Amino acid sequence: MKxxxxxxxxxxxxxxxxxxxxxxxxxxAEAKKKVDFGEVKSVKVDVLSETSWFDNTKxxxxxxxxxxxxxxxxxxxxxxxxxxxxxxxVTVTELDGKERKILLDTGWNNEWVDYIYEMxxxxxxxxxGEIECMVISHYHLDHYWGIESTLKHNPDIxxxxxxxxxxxxMQLLKGAHLTAKDKxxxxxxxxxxxxxxxxxxxxxxxxxxxxxxxYRLMPGVAVRxxxxxxxxxxxxxxxxxxxxxxKGTVTVTGCCHPGVLSLFSYARKNFKGYQPYGCYGGxxxxxxxxxxxxxxxxxxxxxxxxxxxxxxxxxxxxxxxEKAAAAxxxxxxxxxxxxxxxxxxxxxxxxxxxxxxxxFIVF
Amino acid sequence: MKANTFSENxxxxxxxxxxxxxxxxxxxxxxxxxxxxxxxxRLYTPMYGFSLVVVFFSALLLIKDIFxxxxxxxxNPSDQNVLTRGILSTIAAxxxxxxxxxxxxxxxxxxxxxxxxxxxxxIAAGSQGAEIWNAREISSKAILYFFTAFLWITITWNxxxxxWPWHRCDRGVLVWSRLFxxxxxxxxxxxxxxxxxxxxxxxxxxxxAGVESWWMSFADTGSAFFSLGLLLCALFWxxxxxxxxxxxxxxxxxxxxxGSLLKGVGxxxxxxxxxxxxxxxxxxxxxxxxDEPFMGGQYTDGPDFRFLHAGEISGFLILSVFILKNYFxxxxxxxxxxxxxxxxxxxxxxxxVLFHLFYYSNATVxxxxxxxxxxxxxxxxxxxxxxxxxxxxxxIDFFDGWPLKKSKGNDSNG
Numbered sequence: 148m149k150x151x152x153x154x155x156x157x158x159x160x161x162x163x164x165x166x167x168x169x170x171x172x173x174x175x176a177e178a179k180k181k182v183d184f185g186e187v188k189s190v191k192v193d194v195l196s197e198t199s200w201f202d203n204t205k206x207x208x209x210x211x212x213x214x215x216x217x218x219x220x221x222x223x224x225x226x227x228x229x230x231x232x233x234x235x236x237v238t239v240t241e242l243d244g245k246e247r248k249i250l251l252d253t254g255w256n257n258e259w260v261d262y263i264y265e266m267x268x269x270x271x272x273x274x275x276g277e278i279e280c281m282v283i284s285h286y287h288l289d290h291y292w293g294i295e296s297t298l299k300h301n302p303d304i305x306x307x308x309x310x311x312x313x314x315x316x317m318q319l320l321k322g323a324h325l326t327a328k329d330k331x332x333x334x335x336x337x338x339x340x341x342x343x344x345x346x347x348x349x350x351x352x353x354x355x356x357x358x359x360x361x362y363r364l365m366p367g368v369a370v371r372x373x374x375x376x377x378x379x380x381x382x383x384x385x386x387x388x389x390x391x392x393x394k395g396t397v398t399v400t401g402c403c404h405p406g407v408l409s410l411f412s413y414a415r416k417n418f419k420g421y422q423p424y425g426c427y428g429g430x431x432x433x434x435x436x437x438x439x440x441x442x443x444x445x446x447x448x449x450x451x452x453x454x455x456x457x458x459x460x461x462x463x464x465x466x467x468x469e470k471a472a473a474a475x476x477x478x479x480x481x482x483x484x485x486x487x488x489x490x491x492x493x494x495x496x497x498x499x500x501x502x503x504x505x506x507f508i509v510f
Numbered sequence: 511m512k513a514n515t516f517s518e519n520x521x522x523x524x525x526x527x528x529x530x531x532x533x534x535x536x537x538x539x540x541x542x543x544x545x546x547x548x549x550x551x552r553l554y555t556p557m558y559g560f561s562l563v564v565v566f567f568s569a570l571l572l573i574k575d576i577f578x579x580x581x582x583x584x585x586n587p588s589d590q591n592v593l594t595r596g597i598l599s600t601i602a603a604x605x606x607x608x609x610x611x612x613x614x615x616x617x618x619x620x621x622x623x624x625x626x627x628x629x630x631x632x633i634a635a636g637s638q639g640a641e642i643w644n645a646r647e648i649s650s651k652a653i654l655y656f657f658t659a660f661l662w663i664t665i666t667w668n669x670x671x672x673x674w675p676w677h678r679c680d681r682g683v684l685v686w687s688r689l690f691x692x693x694x695x696x697x698x699x700x701x702x703x704x705x706x707x708x709x710x711x712x713x714x715x716x717x718x719a720g721v722e723s724w725w726m727s728f729a730d731t732g733s734a735f736f737s738l739g740l741l742l743c744a745l746f747w748x749x750x751x752x753x754x755x756x757x758x759x760x761x762x763x764x765x766x767x768x769g770s771l772l773k774g775v776g777x778x779x780x781x782x783x784x785x786x787x788x789x790x791x792x793x794x795x796x797x798x799x800x801d802e803p804f805m806g807g808q809y810t811d812g813p814d815f816r817f818l819h820a821g822e823i824s825g826f827l828i829l830s831v832f833i834l835k836n837y838f839x840x841x842x843x844x845x846x847x848x849x850x851x852x853x854x855x856x857x858x859x860x861x862x863v864l865f866h867l868f869y870y871s872n873a874t875v876x877x878x879x880x881x882x883x884x885x886x887x888x889x890x891x892x893x894x895x896x897x898x899x900x901x902x903x904x905x906i907d908f909f910d911g912w913p914l915k916k917s918k919g920n921d922s923n924g
Contacts, residue, residue, distance in 0.1 A: 207643050217556070217888055222548060404809075406809055412807065435643075435644060438710075438713035
């Protein structure tokens with residue numbers, strides 16, 4: 148066996164067992180043939196809700212009390228009143244001017260998700276099929292546990308979810324009431340779904356639908372699955388890529404656990420005609436508004452990647468967004484519309500560095 | 511570290527294997543009690559559990575390498591006494607760990623000197639994100655870094671300087687002098703290699719207390735994982751030369767097995783240089799698999815992760831060294847030391863690869879409760895590695911290999 152093949156086989160045994168087909172072995176191979184997945188005229192993202200929870204302190208207390216970041220999310224009796232959810236409506240304008248809609252994620256607390264959906268006419272769009280499909284970025288509680296709120300309007304909707312799900316994730320999709328015990332042994336409701344999914348579930352993995360790393364949703368729109376380990380015993384994240392004509396690559400993410408620069412790095416290596424342009428979503432940097440020098444590294448990195456429009460929220464961290472804007476990163480500012488909602492995040496500031504609930508961006 | 515005392519034909523490798531499996535099971539049990547996300551105490555946050563394990567390992571080395579069990583005498587006890595000694599020494603290590611962690615760092619340094627050593631002082635200072643979970647993670651990280659410097663200096667000092675220059679003094683003078691000298695160098699190492707990073711774990715950064723990480727320009731990261739990776743790579747060479755190469759080449763630099771100034775300085779310089787080379791080689795290998803990292807990259811794309819992972823790989827290798835030396839009689843034992851050294855080193859590299867494969871396999875999802883995959887920011891393989899190393903040290907040095915190795919005038923483990 149040649150040295151190169153031997154080294155690869157070592158990695159294949161251990162790492163690829165977990166990182167199925169991604170990163171280690173396939174990047175180089177994938178980079179050799181760049182993928183062309185078409186173009187769109189423009190992309191609009193409406194921020195339905197980026198407030199997954201409203202009080203960081205309460206959320207973190209739940210997390211710490213039940214074992215920290217590596218704990219299985221289904222074993223924690225989360226504070227229901229603190230739960231919100233993350234979801235975004237993506238409207239794609241094709242080159243011929245036709246508009247098509249995709250729902251990204253489905254939130255957490257059903258009451259909050261229903262409230263947001265009603266406010267944005269989502270139920271009608273789901274019922275009519277105007278929203279063609281839903282992309283589940285990953286199976287975190289705040290992106291997925293509100294699944295019933297979507298399925299009750301269209302149980303037949305096509306879903307693109309990471310293939311790396313755990314049994315509870317599929318239980319919930321098929322219909323279940325899940326509970327978790329508190330320290331006194333008392334059961335608490337954590338999530339439920341009374342409307343089983345009857346549509347197609349596309350289980351995304353890093354190989355893609357044609358073996359070239361992506362799933363083609365429509366011309367110029369692709370889903371890429373990054374098989375990364377994520378806190379709270381979750382694995383794998385789907386990311387939406389758009390190739391906007393005359394502008395460049397845009398990423399739309401739920402939490403962006405793989406890292407925003409890794410997404411652009413992937414596009415640079417794998418997409419034909421790559422030009423960095425913009426990103427929207429949670430960027431998973433300083434989730435709990437704390438600091439680490441590596442967050443400064445990300446600011447420097449974003450500048451070096453020459454991203455033109457950076458619209459962030461959710462798990463990005465307000466302090467990162469503010470610091471990035473101050474350092475010259477083109478952070479797209481939000482408005483005060485979120486203040487008209489019945490609940491707001493306790494960490495929101497007057498800087499409007501987040502694109503928050505009720506805002507939108509067009510790429 | 512003990513010299514190799516077992517003869518090839520008397521060593522029972524089956525019992526060595528049984529010991530390895532036994533210690534592995536004890537580590538598994540302890541992991542469930544202290545660390546497992548669904549376990550009892552759930553200390554794997556991960557920095558809190560990480561720092562406690564590192565301080566515990568440091569306490570073991572403090573007892574056996576710096577104090578050499580002072581003020582007690584080292585004898586060849588009976589089986590019953592071995593058990594008693596093992597239990598008492600282990601209890602002492604736990605007490606020392608608790609004293610250092612909660613009294614010295616949280617209660618004294620953190621309260622009366624350096625804010626970031628105590629979570630309660632961080633909260634009292636009231637900066638951004640100053641709540642108990644984050645504050646405890648920061649103070650744990652700082653303590654972890656301090657004791658990483660301690661482990662590096664202590665282990666390398668012991669190999670190079672040994673008892674020099676107090677070898678003619680009585681034990682009390684020797685151990686206390688050595689302790690304070692080591693601490694002196696630990697403070698220097700910590701201040702230069704870790705303190706700048708810890709000062710920047712706050713918002714705004716504590717720029718008047720610590721400079722910006724000086725390695726940022728060439729390491730592409732301000733993270734102190736750079737220093738952590740470097741020290742662990744250097745430690746691999748120190749431990750390998752001491753245990754697998756039976757003290758060579760350092761033994762050329764001093765008479766008999768004594769330490770000396772030349773030997774000590776030589777050991778520090780050469781193992782550091784070898785550590786730097788190893789770090790660079792490991793980074794190249796990672797580049798081969800994951801491409802070049804870039805500033806701001808996360809997971810496997812992050813330069814900070816690459817440095818940390820180099821340290822983690824060193825950890826897997828060090829674990830293999832400990833197992834080969836202590837449970838497999840430093841196989842092989844031919845007449846040719848150079849040949850032995852080469853084969854042992856190759857075995858250890860193979861063992862390190864196997865441990866790496868095991869840790870990142872799906873088996874640990876069940877055993878350790880970890881999320882499958884590599885580079886999860888909350889996943890710290892060094893915790894499991896150091897817990898394993900600690901249990902080997904406890905078994906071999908405190909319990910004298912009991913019950914599988916009989917101690918009554920018999921130098922084999924059968």
